[in-house]
Amino acid sequence: MNTIKYEIKTRTGEIRLPEPLGFGQIFTDHVFEMDYNPSKGWQNFIIKPLSEMSVHPATMFIHYGQALFEGMKAFRHKNNDVVLFRPDKHFVRLNNSARRLCMPEVDVNFVTEALKELVSIEKEWIPRKEGEALYIRPFMFGLDPVLGVKPAQSYKFIILLSPVGAYYPEGFKPVKILVQDDYVRAVRKGMGECKTPGNYAASLLASEMARKQGYTQVLWLDGVEQKYIEEVGTMNIFITFKDEVATPKLTGGILPGITRMSVLHILKDWGMNVTERLISLDELVTRFDKGEVEGVFGTGTAAIISSVGELKYKDRQMIINKGEPGQLAHKLFDTLTGMHSGKITDPYGWLVPVQQEVAVS
Ligand SMILES: *Cc1c(COP(=O)(O)O)cnc(C)c1O
Secondary structure, eight states: OOOOEEOOOOOOSOOOOOSSOOSSSOOOSEEEEEEEETTTEEEEEEEEEOOOOOOOTTBHHHHHOOEEEOOEEEEEOTTSOEEEESHHHHHHHHHHHHHHTTOOOOOHHHHHHHHHHHHHHTGGGSOOSTTOEEEEEEEEEEOOBOOSSSOOSOEEEEEEEEEEOOSOTTSOOOEEEEEEOSSOSOOTTTTTTSOOHHHHHHHHHHHHHHHHTTOSEEEEEOTTTSOBEEEETTEEEEEEETTEEEEEOOOSSSOOOHHHHHHHHHHHHTTOOEEEEOOBHHHHHHHHHTTOEEEEEEEETTTEEEEEEEEEETTEEEESGGGSOOHHHHHHHHHHHHHHHTSSOOTTSOEEEOOSOOOOO
16 A cells, blocks of 8 residues: 655645746646655655755766656636546556656556645645646656666656646637658657657757747658658647548657547547548648648647647648638537536546545545
8 A cells, every 4th residue: 555645834825826827837835756766666655845856967867868757637617626637548658658768657546546635735726717727747757866878776756736827818729830841859669659858859949940930839740751740749630631530640759649539539429530540741732732621730738629720831831721720620629628627528537536635644
């Protein structure tokens, strides 16, 4: 039995959230932490006040990037119930990243319970306005202070919580995406499937270049031939063709999104013709020219659904659906955010309630 130690700091002042909330700017009072070493496994389970972290300058992850993270959300319903969206799937994916990076796996049930405890302690931090949420950032890193390229022996796992604002405070606006073929984010059989820091470092230059040209994000092509579309920034991508909703199949270079998985499920449930397959940029451009591309949208925990209004590749500027949000993207956004906020009942059992009472030991 893993017992969590509680070191709870009582707040003196009221919680004041900044306006606008933004993303990942502020953090709640407490974190969950645990440590790993090869002889004892995971140990020192604790919910404690958030504080600065002091590590040795030789700490392995700083040098060789042996680290991973997850990103999910908790939502507050009108009646004040708090729910998590598919936390089990997120922790399973965390374990998949861990195996690829030679890091220890976690017990999915235990960390889910620990997360529920933490969220219920920090319940007052969950913002109340439409579209706002508590962003949950579990992460793990190699801790040994040794400058050798090999897997670390000891690890730290932390869950950090951050109240975040609505992604579309002014309504559901389409984004402009630049197709990138000068750089790639990840390659098949590399680490593209893992939420690991290096992938995001690899994406920064192209993202900055896109931003300078007035584009929100980058559409990545496959790492081998730069022929097939893979994903957008930190979102998976879907194309609504005339007779089919298609998304790139998971070939190893793409992050397998939980929102992607949920959207595939919902679309099948709606009786639509959904496929996971290779989609070449050529096909996308050719079919756009024939008027067969009805919509393009991204899926991910941060934005949930993001409608794409423009795709630019070299000198080609493709305006999708007159730059207006696609109908399907809109319907999916309303469905998923409706489930999150409790306006729509969740028919799939994806929402996991956080218990109200906490036994403080
Ligand atoms: C997190 C992430 C996604 C979306 O995954 P979700 O589980 O839906 O949030 C897509 N692509 C990348 C690169 C990501 O990091």
